[in-house]
Amino acid sequence: MKTALDKARQDPESMKARILTVARRIFGDYGYHGTTTRMIAQEVGIDVSTLHYHWGDKKGLYEAVVLDINKDLGQSLRDVERMIHGKPLGERLAISIDVMTDYLFEHPEIANLILHRYFGRTREEAVQEIQVPEFTVDMARSMNLIRNQKEPTPRALLEVLAVVNGIYNFVSGEVFFRSIVHVDREVYITQVKEVLKFILIPAFVQREDKGDPGPA
Amino acid sequence: MKTALDKARQDPESMKARILTVARRIFGDYGYHGTTTRMIAQEVGIDVSTLHYHWGDKKGLYEAVVLDINKDLGQSLRDVERMIHGKPLGERLAISIDVMTDYLFEHPEIANLILHRYFGRTREEAVQEIQVPEFTVDMARSMNLIRNQKEPTPRALLEVLAVVNGIYNFVSGEVFFRSIVHVDREVYITQVKEVLKFILIPAFVQREDKGDPGPA
DNA sequence: AAATTGTTCCATCTAATGATTGAAGCATTG
DNA sequence: CAATGCTTCAATCATTAGATGGAACAATTT
Numbered sequence: 001m002k003t004a005l006d007k008a009r010q011d012p013e014s015m016k017a018r019i020l021t022v023a024r025r026i027f028g029d030y031g032y033h034g035t036t037t038r039m040i041a042q043e044v045g046i047d048v049s050t051l052h053y054h055w056g057d058k059k060g061l062y063e064a065v066v067l068d069i070n071k072d073l074g075q076s077l078r079d080v081e082r083m084i085h086g087k088p089l090g091e092r093l094a095i096s097i098d099v100m101t102d103y104l105f106e107h108p109e110i111a112n113l114i115l116h117r118y119f120g121r122t123r124e125e126a127v128q129e130i131q132v133p134e135f136t137v138d139m140a141r142s143m144n145l146i147r148n149q150k151e152p153t154p155r156a157l158l159e160v161l162a163v164v165n166g167i168y169n170f171v172s173g174e175v176f177f178r179s180i181v182h183v184d185r186e187v188y189i190t191q192v193k194e195v196l197k198f199i200l201i202p203a204f205v206q207r208e209d210k211g212d213p214g215p216a
Numbered sequence: 217m218k219t220a221l222d223k224a225r226q227d228p229e230s231m232k233a234r235i236l237t238v239a240r241r242i243f244g245d246y247g248y249h250g251t252t253t254r255m256i257a258q259e260v261g262i263d264v265s266t267l268h269y270h271w272g273d274k275k276g277l278y279e280a281v282v283l284d285i286n287k288d289l290g291q292s293l294r295d296v297e298r299m300i301h302g303k304p305l306g307e308r309l310a311i312s313i314d315v316m317t318d319y320l321f322e323h324p325e326i327a328n329l330i331l332h333r334y335f336g337r338t339r340e341e342a343v344q345e346i347q348v349p350e351f352t353v354d355m356a357r358s359m360n361l362i363r364n365q366k367e368p369t370p371r372a373l374l375e376v377l378a379v380v381n382g383i384y385n386f387v388s389g390e391v392f393f394r395s396i397v398h399v400d401r402e403v404y405i406t407q408v409k410e411v412l413k414f415i416l417i418p419a420f421v422q423r424e425d426k427g428d429p430g431p432a
Numbered sequence: 433a434a435a436t437t438g439t440t441c442c443a444t445c446t447a448a449t450g451a452t453t454g455a456a457g458c459a460t461t462g
Numbered sequence: 463c464a465a466t467g468c469t470t471c472a473a474t475c476a477t478t479a480g481a482t483g484g485a486a487c488a489a490t491t492t
Contacts, residue, residue, distance in 0.1 A: 154397035157396055
């Protein structure tokens with residue numbers, strides 16, 4: 001079955017797809033309440049009524065954006081999982097950090113949207129959820145933080161969250177952080193990857209070297 | 217000179233102070249655009265016009281909130297700095313993480329507000345800044361990541377940001393993350409501190425042990 | 433106690449925002 | 463090409479949100 005989202009993706013030049021693309025960026029930058037349908041319409045270069053014609057109300061569009069981003073992020077994570085399969089822990093982490101950081105810097109709206117949903121609230125109730133729980137469990141498994149078929153422990157999940165949040169933060173915080181460290185975008189991205197690997201890898205490797213299987 | 221903020225702090229039962237306290241929480245939860253002056257007024261139990269009478273327009277109140285939080289956070293950081301003075305690196309980090317995490321879990325609006333300003337944008341221009349740059353440099357110094365009197369390197373600043381962001385994230389993300397890991401608040405806080413120390417300390421200690429003075 | 437000043441609320445205004453309507457344009461099909 | 467359906471926009475409506483004026487009340491001063 002083709003969903004509305006699928007259809008919008010089919011032809012990236014279709015009005016529906018163009019609106020969705022702009023909506024991702026604006027919702028990511030300004031959050032749900034900080035975004036007006038007029039801002040999106042203006043950016044696309046259309047009338048608001050055209051936007052409503054294609055996507056219904058604001059909440060509907062926002063939910064489409066969230067679903068769209070879930071899809072993209074899920075795909076990326078599966079790609080990474082394939083790349084690191086069978087490699088030793090330190091390498092798995094290094095590759096994951098490199099690849100996911102590059103990917104998210106190319107699509108910062110994804111990190112923006114996720115962080116808005118982590119940390120912010122909305123006056124509307126029951127807006128579509130980001131599938132963070134599922135993704136987190138998958139990653140915990142991929143990091144070998146889960147023994148056998150058992151449920152991941154809270155500790156293992158928190159460790160994964162700490163890792164991925166580190167990436168989201170530096171991507172979404174680029175504008176703000178670059179104003180602190182005074183480097184251009186290219187240098188910033190390079191240094192972020194170095195810092196993330198410097199901080200995130202040793203703890204896990206050290207624990208494994210000790211023969212400690214971790215919190216699983 | 218007494219500022220309006222000082223006056224509001226004098227008597228925490230004063231209307232002005234009560235409004236400020238509630239405003240901190242609501243702005244932290246919903247962000248600038250997600251918050252309405254009516255929400256704040258209702259929470260305080262007063263009419264909107266009373267709010268405007270004391271704090272002027274919405275932007276003015278928001279700026280007061282940011283200044284107030286800057287003050288609180290700056291004070292806490294100075295407290296921590298005194299506690300860790302002269303101790304070895306690993307211990308300095310462990311104490312900082314424990315103390316700051318506890319403090320922020322008691323005042324989550326601080327972490328909320330900071331993250332909103334890191335990652336979000338506002339349609340209004342020129343809203344008062346969080347003094348993150350200053351704080352970050354201070355912490356870099358306190359973590360001995362700065363050699364002599366020299367300017368901190370971008371690398372050192374990014375390392376500090378990684379550390380503090382880790383804390384902010386788990387505090388502000390409590391509601392969301394706890395829904396993933398299924399633990400109560402008390403367990404969550406304990407585990408967060410353990411995970412943060414587990415991940416953040418080894419990298420820095422390892423580098424020091426190698427005689428590598430770090431990015432300074 | 434009268435006068436002054438400070439505080440609060442109700443009613444109301446204005447602007448912004450979400451949303452719809454109906455007409456016009458354009459393509460597709462019978 | 464006439465009829466149909468799809469897409470777009472200008473105009474407009476309804477609701478919400480920021481803000482204010484003035485009356486009522488309370489506190490303070492004289």
